[in-house]
Amino acid sequence: MPRRRAVTLAVSGTLLAGFAAGALFQPVPYAELTPGPTFNVLGSQDGTPLITITGTKTYPTTGELRMVTVGVSEESYQMPLGEAMAGWLSSDTAIVPKETIYPAGQTQQQSDAQNTQEMTDSQDSAVTAALAALDIKPTGSEVVVASVTDGGPAAGKLQAGDVIREVDGTAITTGGQTGMDQVTAAIKKVTPGAQVTFVISRDGKQQTVTTGTENSSGKAEVGISIESENVFPFSVSIQLDNVGGPSAGMMFALGIIDKLTSTNLTGGRIVAGTGTIDANGQVGAIGGIQMKTIGARDAGATVFLAPASNCAEAKANQPAGLELVKVNTLDDALNALADVREGKTPPLC
Structure with missing residues (x-):
């Protein structure tokens, strides 16, 4: 081969390798999912019981009873192509289009706020469903702060979970749509930019909080969202920091029932699971099931309660030694745990 041709081919090959290597560092619009930490809903986190x-x-x-989570790369992270390719080849990570985690136009802050709201809603549904399963009915309802807008007038003053008792002299004596309408109307009566005073209950103690307002289409707003929560003959509170989303609802419901009955639901075993829940005890689908089953296995679980609609996806990457149990309702989960305690095989995915 002539020397000039050999040099040309060598240089061309070097350039091609350089371009290929450079391409591996080019950012691509993907996010990474990994198995997140698990939490025993019957236990504590940093000394605070998850269910009180x-x-x-x-x-x-x-x-x-372990609820499971998924780790997600941050919205601002620019994933290199090489990392995405490695993730596609790994069974312990999932690479998904970033827009499925962070919809266009939604910031990390907005995503976090939405996840917090969903966790709060799921906790209220879990309490209602669990107590309904025990034939314990609500005695009423109340209006609570669901979320506080970062940088808004109420930031640092009102908190998620505050029960609103009074707004600028207007007593809020009920929940439901009526109570929420009363809160909204009382705030809008205030001149935008003026102060508004709330009487709230926080951690069982009543206090007065004054905050400013901002102008929204000619009406006053304080930068909060509100919701109605049921009131029961006794208090059930759920505390878990820095975890969002609705997928722990079923496990919280099971934990509440376990604490309120003499039957040990797990029979002493480590049982993990996931699934949304509504007030009627219907268990719904969740995301990241394959990462959650891996997290459950790593936490020592041998039984995993999975929403029926997630079963096919869960089985596609089923960890060895982890039994996948199919549930559609809270009753299904309770019946499956009874089977486990009795040494029977529950309905499997």
Whole structure:
């Protein structure tokens, strides 16, 4: 081969390799999902019980009921192509289009706020569903702060979970749509830019909070969202920081039932699971099921309660030694746990 041709081919090959290597560092519009931490809803986090029940008899529990989470790369992270390719080849990560996690136009802050709101809603549904399963009915409802807008007038003053008792002298005596309409109307009566005073209950203690307002289409707003929560004959509170989304609802409901009944639902075993829940006990689909089953296995679980609609996806990457149990409702989950305690095989995915 002539020397000039050999040099040309060598240089061309070097350039091609350089271009290929450079391409691996080019950012692509993908996000990474990984197995996140798991939490025993019957236990504590940093010394604080995840589920606290006061005002009625509770029972000791054994075993673990573990809710599972998914780790997600931040919205601002620019994933290199090489990392995406490695993730596609790994069974312990999932690479998905970033827009499926962070819709166009939604910031990380907005995503976090939405996840917090969904967690709050799921906790209220979990309490209602769990107590309904025990034939305990609500005695009323109340209006609570669901979220506070960062940088808004109420930031640092009102908090998610505050029960609104009064707004500028207007007593809020009920929940539901009526109570929420009362809160909204009382705020809008204030001149935009003026102060508004709330009487709230926070951690069981009543206090007065004054905040400014901002102008929104000629009406006053304080930068909060509100929702109605049921009131029961005793108090059930759920505390878990820095975890959002609705997918822990079923496991919280099971944890509440376990604490309120003499039967140890797990029979001393480590049981993990996931699924949204509504007030009627219907269990719904969630995202990231394959990462959650891996997290469950790593936490020592041998039984995993999965929403029926997620079963096919869960089985596609089923970790060895983890039994996938199919559930459509809270009753299904309770019946499956009874099977587990009795050494029977529950309905499987």
